[in-house]
Amino acid sequence: MTSIGITGHINISAGTVPLVDRAVRDLLAVVAPDELVGYSCLAAGADAIFAHAVLDLGGRLVALLPSADYREAKVAPEYRASFEQLIAAAAEVRVMPFSRASGDAYAAANDALLAAVDVVLAVWDGRPDRARGGTAEMVEKARSAGKRIHVLWPPGSTRT
Structure with missing residues (x-):
């Protein structure tokens, strides 16, 4: 088995x-x-792109939701249908023990992901951020844990 996590x-x-x-x-x-x-x-x-690719390629998807209210609190209406499709297709859905979405909940989900995977795939522009549980923090944690990490930021990529 090759377990790969996304940030x-x-x-x-x-x-x-x-x-x-x-x-x-x-x-x-x-x-x-x-x-x-x-x-x-x-x-x-990035998380959704990765999850769809895993499923399209015939892999098994494990969803790690940061909090019990994640769907209601953080899933935007324009993403809701895709999110529901991914939840339905996941082989397993784990919910972190937080009732509300927060930086601590995201960090816990990242820690659970990091503990479960062999490889971390990071769709990251390389810039630092201050968000708890954000991409830059996860990349640093993965590197500190000695995980294999692939940073992807294709030429021409931009953030909104």
């Missing part, structure tokens, strides 16, 4: 979506479908 930006531009999708699929394609297990918190943007 990445939510706010990638519309023109960046196909670039990231292609890069993610190219990386995942080297893993046999019956060996692929993808872990995602199912946020919009």
Whole structure:
């Protein structure tokens, strides 16, 4: 089994979506479908692109939701249908023990993801951020934990 987790930006531009999708699929394609297990918190943007790719390639998706209210509190109406599709298709859905979405809940979900995976895929522009549980923090934690990490930010990619 090859377990791969995703961290990445939510706010990638519309023109960046196909670039990231292609890069993610190219990386995942080297893993046999019956060996692929993808872990995602199912946020919009990079997490969703990765989750759809895992499923499309025949892998198993494990969803790690940061809090009990994540769907209601953080899933935007324009992303709701895709989110529900991913939840329904996930082989497993784990909810962190937080009633409300928060930086602590995101950090806990990231920690759970990091503990479960062999490889971390980061869709990251390389810039630091101050958000607890954000992409830059997750990349640093993955590096500190000695995880294999692939940072993807295809040429021409931008954030909104």
